[in-house]
Amino acid sequence: MNPVAGLTIDHVAIAVHSIEESLGFWRDQLGAEVIGFEDVPTQKVRVAFLRTGEAKTELLEPTADDSPIARSLAKRGPGIHHIAYRVADIDRALDDLRAAGVRVIGDAPVPGSRGMRVAFLHPGTAGGVLIELVEKTGGPE
Ligand code: CO
Numbered sequence: 001m002n003p004v005a006g007l008t009i010d011h012v013a014i015a016v017h018s019i020e021e022s023l024g025f026w027r028d029q030l031g032a033e034v035i036g037f038e039d040v041p042t043q044k045v046r047v048a049f050l051r052t053g054e055a056k057t058e059l060l061e062p063t064a065d066d067s068p069i070a071r072s073l074a075k076r077g078p079g080i081h082h083i084a085y086r087v088a089d090i091d092r093a094l095d096d097l098r099a100a101g102v103r104v105i106g107d108a109p110v111p112g113s114r115g116m117r118v119a120f121l122h123p124g125t126a127g128g129v130l131i132e133l134v135e136k137t138g139g140p141e
């Protein structure tokens with residue numbers, strides 16, 4: 001069985017310099033409902049969650065100069081940073097993907113936002129897209 005079969009989009013993440021300023025577009029002009037904020041120390045980001053149907057939209061603001069989001073902003077400016085897919089068993093998914101020749105960033109899943117375990121696939125073997133896999137562990141929605 002393919003461990004990522006039936007995968008669904010959990011969220012689309014957008015790198016921003018400032019969540020506060022970005023909400024001027026996403027919330028005030030576009031009308032997206034803000035459902036929460038969270039600091040994610042493992043990624044050195046602050047996240048704003050927007051309700052956008054089944055999948056969320058996340059605004060990512062760096063909290064340190066060496067944050068991956070800070071580096072992305074310096075290189076490419078604001079914009080889509082990654083797409084996250086939900087999987088049932090992230091350890092198994094990563095094992096199977098590695099066996100299939102897909103490059104995984106890091107050795108093991110790390111704690112992400114909303115109590116999830118997350119890992120990233122390298123764009124070099126993922127169609128040029130930074131893909132995050134997330135496994136829900138029963139935390140808040
Ligand atoms: Co994400």
